[in-house]
Amino acid sequence: MxxxxxxxxxxxxxxxxxxxxxxxxxxxxxxxxxxxxxxxxxxxxxxxxxxxxxxxxxxxxxxxxxxxxxxxxxxxxxxxxxxxxxxxxxxxxxxxxxxxxxxxxxxxxxxxxxxxxxxxxxxxYMIVHHPQWQRAREIAQSGEIGRILHVDGAFSFDNSHDTENIRNRSDTGGGGLRDIGVYTFGSARFVTGAEPDNVDAHVQWENGVDVYAHVSARFPGFGYNAMVSMRMFPRQEMVFHGTQGVMRLTAPFNAGVFGQAEVHVETDGKVVRTERIPGVNQYKLQVEAFGRSLREGDEYPCPLEFSRGTQRMIDMVFAAAAE
Incomplete structure (x- = not known):
């Protein structure tokens, strides 16, 4: 034992x-x-x-x-x-x-x-441990939806009433991009294995923290469009649009809390396949993956080098918005 x-x-x-x-x-x-x-x-x-x-x-x-x-x-x-x-x-x-x-x-x-x-x-970064995202990467890289030409992302919630929340405070490093932009940015990078070439962004601020951001970016071979907000009705969705199909992920970031994790794949002839992944605790899987890396030397799915790439994209967004 x-x-x-x-x-x-x-x-x-x-x-x-x-x-x-x-x-x-x-x-x-x-x-x-x-x-x-x-x-x-x-x-x-x-x-x-x-x-x-x-x-x-x-x-x-x-x-x-x-x-x-x-x-x-x-x-x-x-x-x-x-x-x-x-x-x-x-x-x-x-x-x-x-x-x-x-x-x-x-x-x-x-x-x-x-x-x-x-x-x-x-x-x-717990989502990379969830079977929903592992399956999404498999589908994208298998070529089932063809060559990906566009990615859409959205993540929003409203915490405007909670003014003391650390997400609403500049002195604690708050803001929507750091809190939830990591998901819309990092998930696209995880599935495609690509990094953005350039970024354009519009950001709205309140009391020194970003509360809304619309981001357009170019990755090698595909375009990217995302919205994150801490002032809008809750929404979570990621869509990968290829030459031969579309892949949509529901409840992609708070699976089991926001809704059931599902992967919807639409291909030629309007055929839609839905893969449902209920009852998975991605936080538990994250702890177990960390433990396997410590005990058995398994490669950890989210090394600092991956996280660095997401932070680089966040920095690009802030820089673009300031121009």
């Missing part, structure tokens, strides 16, 4: 409490062993599903503990680089929430820290 990887979490935020904490504890060969928070009351909901949880009064104490094998970081965006580097320096493999960095050049330090420590460090 394999000894479980003992995970520690830095911070007791809502996402860790509702999604990643339970996923860690449910994952095979993993256990949620530690939580660092200055408020012991915030640990109680975690103890409901992880009764043996140890609580640390600060982040450094958790990193220093030899009984913590790996660390998950769900802190506000502007703290990700600092604490990822600290975790690696403390000898802990680290899975950090997206965006792991705020600018592409910050990846230089992250990759250097990873190489120096000789440990796995990765962004928690």
């Amino acid at each position: 394999k000894t479980p990887i003992r995970w520690g979490i830095l911070g007791a935020g809502k996402f860790a409490r509702e999604h990643m904490g339970p996923a860690i504890h449910q994952a095979e060969h993993a256990v949620l062993a530690g939580l660092a928070t200055s408020d012991p009351a915030k640990a109680e909901p975690f103890r409901a599903f992880a009764p043996g949880l140890r609580v640390f009064g600060d982040y450094d104490a958790l990193l220093a503990d030899p009984e913590i094998d790996a660390v998950y970081i769900p802190l506000p965006n502007h703290m990700h680089v600092e604490w990822t580097k600290k975790a690696l320096a403390a000898g802990k493999p680290v899975l950090c929430e997206k965006p792991i960095a705020l600018q592409e050049e910050e990846f230089d330090d992250l990759i250097a820290a990873r190489e120096k420590a000789g440990l796995l460090a990765a962004e928690a």
Whole structure:
């Protein structure tokens, strides 16, 4: 029987409490062993599903503990680089929430820290672990829909009422592009294996954070059009349009929460095939993939080099919007 990887979490935020904490504890060969928070009351909901949880009064104490094998970081965006580097320096493999960095050049330090420590460090970009996206990449690369000529993406929600949300605060590295643009950009890159040549963008701002962005881009061989917003009715969709068919993905980013994950493929003669993928917890799959990389040396599906490419595209969007 394999000894479980003992995970520690830095911070007791809502996402860790509702999604990643339970996923860690449910994952095979993993256990949620530690939580660092200055408020012991915030640990109680975690103890409901992880009764043996140890609580640390600060982040450094958790990193220093030899009984913590790996660390998950769900802190506000502007703290990700600092604490990822600290975790690696403390000898802990680290899975950090997206965006792991705020600018592409910050990846230089992250990759250097990873190489120096000789440990796995990765962004928690969970969709690449979901069978929906793995299947989408297989279909696209099989040639079933022909040569892809255009990709459309949309991801929106409305959190205008929640003014203190870290997504609505410039001092915490908030904004829609960093929060959800990573999905519309990164998923297109994941499926096609291509990188954008140039970008055009229109961005709307509120209190120093981007709340709406329309992005047009050229990739080698195909065009790209996407919208992300934190001020619109919820919508999630990705469409890959080829010379011989169209592939649509429903609930592509919050599968099981926004709706059922499905892949719809329409080919010649208006024939539509629907592949439904219910009941999959992509966060759990992410933890298990991380664990296999630690234990067995499996290649991790989302290395820092992939995340760097998505951040490069985000930087291109900000630069284009400023012109």
